[in-house]
Amino acid sequence: xxKKERAMIPEECLEFLKAEEVGRLxxxxxxxxxxxxxxxxxxxxxxxxxxxxxxxxxxLIKHDNRVCxxxxxxxxxxxxxxxxxxxxxxxxxxxxGRVRFIxxxxxxxxxxxxxxxxxxxxxxxEIDKSETRKTTILEISLDKITGKEAHV
Numbered sequence: 299x300x301k302k303e304r305a306m307i308p309e310e311c312l313e314f315l316k317a318e319e320v321g322r323l324x325x326x327x328x329x330x331x332x333x334x335x336x337x338x339x340x341x342x343x344x345x346x347x348x349x350x351x352x353x354x355x356x357x358l359i360k361h362d363n364r365v366c367x368x369x370x371x372x373x374x375x376x377x378x379x380x381x382x383x384x385x386x387x388x389x390x391x392x393x394x395g396r397v398r399f400i401x402x403x404x405x406x407x408x409x410x411x412x413x414x415x416x417x418x419x420x421x422x423x424e425i426d427k428s429e430t431r432k433t434t435i436l437e438i439s440l441d442k443i444t445g446k447e448a449h450v
Contacts, residue, residue: 306445311391314445315340315369319417323347323438324366325358332358338367339412345393345438346400346409356434359397367393367438373449389447393440400435403427409435 306314315321325332334355336347345367349355359365370390378384400406407430414422 306389306391306447308443308445310447311443311445312340314371314389314391315345315393318369318371321345321347321367321369323355324368325355325362326364327358327361330358337413337417339409339416341409341412343440345395345440346413347436347438348410348413349434349436351432351434359399359436363397365395365397365438367395385448387449389445391443391445393438394442395439396441397436397438400437403430406430406433406435409437 319337320335321338323334323336325334332354336349338345338347340346368390370388373387373389376385376387400409407425407427410425410430410433414425
């Protein structure tokens with residue numbers, strides 16, 4: 299990172315990941331590059347995403363399970379007299395990791411519960427156990443995490 303004074307410590311990165319609602323998952327198969335916005339939850343030191351069982355995202359993961367995951371927030375601009383002196387106020391976190399498919403119905407249920415708690419609060423219909431069979435849960439390891447912020 300060129301501007302070291304903007305670096306976030308790992309604990310700040312994790313808190314930011316917990317708070318934000320949309321992340322971007324970057325994937326490749328060596329030929330195709332793909333980025334997709336996803337809902338997610340940070341739980342037990344891993345990022346979890348729910349998905350359909352088929353599609354480009356799943357195909358790419360099966361070919362290469364290395365991923366990049368990004369979350370950011372734009373807070374506004376600091377204005378200046380010269381256009382090129384304007385400055386963005388932002389926060390962003392990037393995670394490099396590997397994806398694995400969760401097979402345990404019990405663990406899938408736990409992750410779906412965490413996702414629902416994050417996005418719906420405590421007020422939602424009970425998750426039917428049969429829903430775990432038709433849902434794919436992806437787990438991303440946090441092999442490397444970096445964060446950067448500017449509040450000028």
